[in-house]
Amino acid sequence: MIKAVRGTRDLLPPETALWNFVEAKAREVFRAYNFQEIRTPVFEETQLFARSVGEETDIVSKEMYTWEDRGRAQSDKGQSLTLRPENTAGVVRAYIEHKLWERGLQKLYYIGPQFRRERPQKGRYRQFYQIGAEVIGPPSAGSESPARDAEVLEMLATFLDRLGITGWTLELNSVGCPNDRALFNEALRKALEPVVAKMCVDCQRRAVTNPLRVFDCKIPEDQPIIDKLPRISQFLNQPCRQHFDEVQAILKATGIPFTLNDRLVRGLDYYTRTAFEFTHGGLGAQNAILGGGRYDGLSESLGGPQAPGIGFAIGEDRLVMSLPQSANAVAPQPDVYIAPLGAGMNREAARLARELRGEDIVTELGDESFRLKKSLETASKMGARFALIVGENEVKAGSFALKNLASGEQTSAPRAELARMIRNSVIASRVQIAPENK
RNA sequence: GUGGGAGUAGCUCAACUGGCAGAGCACCGGACUGUGGCUCCGGACGUUGUGGGUUCGAUUCCCAUCUCCCACCCCA
Known part of the structure; x- marks a missing residue:
């Protein structure tokens, strides 16, 4: 018998009704914030992801579905193509390709499958679905404003509330400018040097490959050591700090609860300043239903104009899992x-x-x-x-x-x-x- | 990629130390020729994930492999 390949699955009725419900609610809520839909191809040139997500990230270094396309003639070498592992790169590519900066601030959302070749487990699939949005535009259109960050976060809180999802937590951090991060990274390495030998094996490895990830460690014995490490917040320059303060001030003004988490680090290279995650209990180890942040330099690193932006991606599979019990799928009935x-x-x-x-x-x-x-x-x-x-x-x-x-x-x-x-x-x-x- | 657990009917699960593969639900038909739900009767249900091995005999033991689940890594 031929079965769905590892890490992929069929969504059958009546469960599909639940997915439609979630997607319809997303469109409805996003519309209220004046977002419009964008659809980008499910595959792109491999280079796009390598340059945006980051050559050294797990996603690019080992999780992409990549193949060489056929050239025009049989003998021609084709280009390297990749199934999209996330959608921000594609949206920014489209932003640049179609000169969308000519149209002012862009507020775009997407819904669709993404692909990563990881070991499947609960809430993690090789073809998974993301509902995401990006606010991007020239600085003159206000794209850099902390008001945009707060607006996006408030929209997400509204969306989750409207789905009846309770018990979510918004965790917030600022990872600063690339320059801040470089300084911080160096300080972190220095601080780790004398203590790393006392830490768990995972941390010893992280200390070398990606010191930031040490903060993800869950081993109780390591916590006292981690608590004494320098924090990114100590390295934020004045504009970054002000920006972050203002995001928080607006969130307070609009009554959106959040928790500062200066251990929150994002995996992709393009993130700057605001980084956030909405988590939910009952999802097992994959407790993040959505994550996102600011990416002020992404457009330029892809050869585009200066175009600061902020965006997020919701794991739709995980979102559906966190719906309240009352939302159990019921088969629709004929009249x-x-x-x-x-x-x-x-x-x-x-x-x-x-x-x-x-x-x-x-x-x-x-x-x-x-x-x-x-x-x-x-x-x-x-x-x-x-x-x-x-x-x-x-x-x-x-x-x-x-x-x-x-x-x-x-x-x-x-x-x-x-x-x-x-x-x-x-x-x-x-x-x-x-x-x-x- | 690493470590652990599990795969038996459409679904949920039994089957002692290796001895004829079962139950409930669901499904189909009948009791009842144009009136459902309740009840009763009957029926079909399986390559025990797959492939090998040990054995007179394997769902059971061994090896390999696939898939799912849990955790790690990492992320949505």
């Missing part, structure tokens, strides 16, 4: 099930179905070969509100039997009346795909 009864009745049933569907009534159609008992059984099993019986008697009389499957009540009505009768009692009480959260 009416048409039961053709006896030879030749499929034709009349098809005409009726077409009429009802034309009135936006969700209609399921049985088959004339079914016995009535089976039709009714099928109808109630799928949760239909009504069964419409289409037999010879009805066709002769020009009046059809309409049975309310919940009450058992049965009436008879001419075809012209059917749509109205069904709609009246059905539309208001259609089962919601997921609960409205106040």
Whole structure:
């Protein structure tokens, strides 16, 4: 049997309804902040990711799906292509390619699959889905303002609240300018030198490869040592510090709760200044539902104009896992099930179905070969509100039997009346795909 | 990439020390020729993840492999 490949999965109904609910809510909330959708290709030139995400990151160094495309002629060498491991690079590439800076501040969101070749585990897949957004533009359009950071964070808080997700935490930090980080990195290396021998093996490795990651250590014995290490906050220059202070001030003004976490470091090279993560318990080791930050130098490093930006990516798979229990996927139910009864009745049933569907009534159609008992059984099993019986008697009389499957009540009505009768009692009480959260 | 756990019917799970692969739910049919839910009766259900090995005999023991789960690494 051929199965979905490792780390990929099928999303089946009724769970897909949950995904649609989440995506519809995202579009609705993002729209209120005047974001518009962008769709970029799922694969790009490998160079794009190498130059933006960072050559040395795990993503680029070992997790990308990369292949060499065929050239024009058989003998031609093709270019190296890669399935996107994240979407910010693609958006910034499009920003540069289409000269979007000519249109002022860009507020763009995307929804789509991303690909990383990692070992799968709960909340981590090789094809996973991200809902993300970017605010990017020339500095003259206000793209660098801390107001943009706060606006994005507030939008995320609103989005999670509107999904009914409770118990999230916003963790906030500033990783400063590249220059601040270089100084900090050096200080960190120096501070680690005398103590690293006493730390866990992972930390000893991190101290060499990526000292920042030492702060991620969860070993209790190492914590006293880590607590004494220098913090990035001590190395922020004046503009970076002011920027960060203002982000916090606006968040307080808008009533968005956050926790400062000066151990929060982001994995990708392009991040500057504001870095954040929304975490949620009950997700296991992968407790981050979303992460993001500012990337003021990204456009230039890709050969574009100066275009500061801030963005985030939500792990949709993880988001769906953190939905409240009340949002359990329920199979949507048809309004009416048409039961053709006896030879030749499929034709009349098809005409009726077409009429009802034309009135936006969700209609399921049985088959004339079914016995009535089976039709009714099928109808109630799928949760239909009504069964419409289409037999010879009805066709002769020009009046059809309409049975309310919940009450058992049965009436008879001419075809012209059917749509109205069904709609009246059905539309208001259609089962919601997921609960409205106040 | 590393370490650990688990794979038996569509689903949830049994099967003692190696001795005929089972139950509940779901599914299909009938009791009931045009009236569902309840009840009763019957039916179908399997390459025990896959491939090898040991054995008279393997779901059970051994090896390999695949997938999922947990953790690490890292990230969404």
